[in-house]
Amino acid sequence: MTDTQILLSIEDLKVYFRGADGRASKAVDGVSYDIRREETVCLVGESGCGKTVSALSVLGLIPQPPGEIVSGRILFDGRDLLPLNDEEMQRIRGNRVAMVFQEPLTSLNPVFKIGEQIAESIRIHRKIDEDSLRQRCIQLLTDVGIPSAEERLNAYPHQLSGGQRQRVMIAMALSCDPELVIADEPTTALDVTVQAQILTLFKVLQRKHNMAVLYITHDLGVVSAVADRVYVMYAGIIVEQGQTIQIFREPQHPYTRGLLASLPTRSKRGQRLYSIAGSVPDPAHKPVGCPFHPRCPHAVPTCHERFPDMCNYGKGHLARCPVLYANRNEAA
Amino acid sequence: MTTSQHSDQIILQVCDLKKHFPVRSGFLQRITGSVKAVNGVGFDIQEGQTLGLVGESGCGKSTVARMIMRLLNPDSGKIIFRGQDIGCLPEKEMKPFRKQMQIIFQDPYGSLNPRMTVGQSIEEGLRISGMSRGLQRSDRLAALLEMVGMAPESSDRYPHEFSGGQRQRIGIARALSVEPDLIICDEPISALDVSIQAQVINLLKDLQDRLGLSYLFISHDLNVVGYLCNQVAVMFQGTIVELAPAEELYANPSHPYTQTLLAAIPDVDLEKTPTSPPIEDNERPAAPLPPGCAFQNQCSKSDEHCRQEEMPMIKVGSDHFVRCWKSE
Numbered sequence: 121m122t123d124t125q126i127l128l129s130i131e132d133l134k135v136y137f138r139g140a141d142g143r144a145s146k147a148v149d150g151v152s153y154d155i156r157r158e159e160t161v162c163l164v165g166e167s168g169c170g171k172t173v174s175a176l177s178v179l180g181l182i183p184q185p186p187g188e189i190v191s192g193r194i195l196f197d198g199r200d201l202l203p204l205n206d207e208e209m210q211r212i213r214g215n216r217v218a219m220v221f222q223e224p225l226t227s228l229n230p231v232f233k234i235g236e237q238i239a240e241s242i243r244i245h246r247k248i249d250e251d252s253l254r255q256r257c258i259q260l261l262t263d264v265g266i267p268s269a270e271e272r273l274n275a276y277p278h279q280l281s282g283g284q285r286q287r288v289m290i291a292m293a294l295s296c297d298p299e300l301v302i303a304d305e306p307t308t309a310l311d312v313t314v315q316a317q318i319l320t321l322f323k324v325l326q327r328k329h330n331m332a333v334l335y336i337t338h339d340l341g342v343v344s345a346v347a348d349r350v351y352v353m354y355a356g357i358i359v360e361q362g363q364t365i366q367i368f369r370e371p372q373h374p375y376t377r378g379l380l381a382s383l384p385t386r387s388k389r390g391q392r393l394y395s396i397a398g399s400v401p402d403p404a405h406k407p408v409g410c411p412f413h414p415r416c417p418h419a420v421p422t423c424h425e426r427f428p429d430m431c432n433y434g435k436g437h438l439a440r441c442p443v444l445y446a447n448r449n450e451a452a
Numbered sequence: 453m454t455t456s457q458h459s460d461q462i463i464l465q466v467c468d469l470k471k472h473f474p475v476r477s478g479f480l481q482r483i484t485g486s487v488k489a490v491n492g493v494g495f496d497i498q499e500g501q502t503l504g505l506v507g508e509s510g511c512g513k514s515t516v517a518r519m520i521m522r523l524l525n526p527d528s529g530k531i532i533f534r535g536q537d538i539g540c541l542p543e544k545e546m547k548p549f550r551k552q553m554q555i556i557f558q559d560p561y562g563s564l565n566p567r568m569t570v571g572q573s574i575e576e577g578l579r580i581s582g583m584s585r586g587l588q589r590s591d592r593l594a595a596l597l598e599m600v601g602m603a604p605e606s607s608d609r610y611p612h613e614f615s616g617g618q619r620q621r622i623g624i625a626r627a628l629s630v631e632p633d634l635i636i637c638d639e640p641i642s643a644l645d646v647s648i649q650a651q652v653i654n655l656l657k658d659l660q661d662r663l664g665l666s667y668l669f670i671s672h673d674l675n676v677v678g679y680l681c682n683q684v685a686v687m688f689q690g691t692i693v694e695l696a697p698a699e700e701l702y703a704n705p706s707h708p709y710t711q712t713l714l715a716a717i718p719d720v721d722l723e724k725t726p727t728s729p730p731i732e733d734n735e736r737p738a739a740p741l742p743p744g745c746a747f748q749n750q751c752s753k754s755d756e757h758c759r760q761e762e763m764p765m766i767k768v769g770s771d772h773f774v775r776c777w778k779s780e
Contacts, residue, residue: 166646311508311509312508312672312713314508315716316716316718339646341717341718344719368720368721380720383646384649385675387721392657393650394650395647395654396647396651399617399618399647399648400647
């Protein structure tokens with residue numbers, strides 16, 4: 121794609137982890153996705169599907185070994201990040217691309233005041249005097265909706281609630297005006313009312329700072345609330361991609377359809393829930409052919425042998441299921 | 453689904469249950485205050501039905517579950533199981549009731565002993581209650597595993613060999629082993645993958661239909677509760693603020709807290725117009741509760757009245773109760 125609006129483009133990324141027995145666990149097995157400037161993209165999938173690993177690769181945070189980036193390119197603003205050395209990567213990480221992690225209690229250092237932790241990343245990336253640094257930290261905390269920010273600079277992480285800690289994490293991520301924020305399950309550990317506040321906060325800040333946000337989540341509810349576009353991952357590959365409304369209204373892959381049908385909602389009261397049989401495959405022992413075939417109600421013999429191609433449903437909506445694609449075309 | 457039934461069909465009645473935990477501080481660890489984890493909770497569960505207890509973390513819902521199971525002793529209040537108050541029974545007299553009430557925990561990893569085979573874990577209850585022996589017991593074990601959709605051969609394997617969803621099935625089989633009538637499900641699906649949650653929900657429903665079980669279903673997920681439960685009790689800071697049949701609660705939420713909760717659930721049908729909650733941090737401090745309504749600081753309707761007087765549950769419809777001065 122030659123789209124100047126594309127900020128991050130991941131091309132055929134493969135990340136394997138080698139176990140003690142030498143067997144490769146194919147955590148990410150040929151994944152491609154794009155994020156445009158100022159866009160909100162969701163990477164949705166269940167635990168172990170490779171969504172976090174693919175995002176950590178962007179920031180060069182995959183421990184090698186045991187991890188190994190087998191192939192692929194990660195183009196950020198046109199430049200491949202994979203060949204960069206540590207120093208070059210450092211200039212991008214936290215500066216132009218920032219990350220917000222799931223568990224704000226474990227990702228903040230318990231023995232430093234939050235003011236110092238926010239200041240740290242600014243000091244690394246910017247030449248700035250102490251006075252304006254302090255002003256900047258206060259401004260950041262105010263921006264993320266923390267009342268009496270000046271006093272809060274001296275608080276330790278344990279003195280804050282879960283929602284406040286996540287706000288501090290967001291303030292840290294925003295400290296250097298990044299172009300892209302990767303948020304890995306940012307609201308999973310929070311209560312629903314706090315989750316709603318944090319998601320709205322993200323939206324407001326995103327507009328204000330013209331950032332792109334890549335959300336990684338397993339929660340389709342969060343996806344429906346925030347995403348412009350969605351990539352659905354299963355067992356290390358992308359099985360479906362499209363605009364949010366396409367994914368929710370006209371899901372084309374059996375896995376996406378199954379996930380949506382299995383969500384309990386009030387409108388399904390009294391009906392039996394659809395459930396996807398079986399469980400997520402172990403990344404070290406993935407089925408041959410389509411990785412979803414053992415759980416798929418539409419599987420035909422070719423699914424056991426051939427890796428499925430992406431089928432194009434138009435307007436950027438793609439799904440990796442040739443069987444349903446052929447059925448649909450026959451019906452039409 | 454009818455929700456108003458005769459009182460002789462109530463399996464569990466909880467009245468004004470309280471549990472305050474002491475707060476200790478200082479060098480001598482003197483008791484300097486108390487956390488009112490559960491502060492006057494009451495509800496009824498009808499035979500063969502499901503009551504959902506919803507609330508956010510720290511609201512006291514798991515403490516309620518533990519008190520009903522008598523894993524914690526209540527400070528005051530009544531727990532009436534089929535007509536008998538079990539709230540202060542001594543441990544010995546509690547034993548026959550333990551067979552009738554079982555609990556399924558949230559974390560399928562932490563709630564099974566890793567050194568016991570699946571069979572041993574499930575049989576433990578049978579052994580303690582002296583329900584079956586020898587060959588009869590292994591038949592019963594196979595039947596239990598089959599009931600939760602697992603192969604009988606699983607009984608010789610260890611918990612680490614199973615996925616989260618399978619372990620939750622094992623936890624359910626263990627609860628069923630003593631043939632209980634009431635099962636307390638404490639967040640039974642929130643640790644599971646999305647595609648596995650539906651399997652476990654369907655299993656719980658099937659078992660209810662087959663065995664006539666009653667459930668107390670504790671969850672923070674209003675979608676699941678709206679799907680599964682007959683009655684819903686909404687809990688906030690140790691008290692129940694709203695109690696109603698599920699359909700009524702979702703159609704006419706009357707307490708401002710319930711309204712906030714419902715507005716906060718993302719809508720996967722993409723039909724609800726998204727509401728924008730305040731982005732300001734308005735989380736409650738961990739400080740002691742102010743007098744009056746616990747929700748006053750986060751409530752847009754609160755006034756002087758709410759800050760002074762603690763309100764009782766008010767009836768606003770048939771079977772619909774709310775603890776709010778402002779509800780009409």
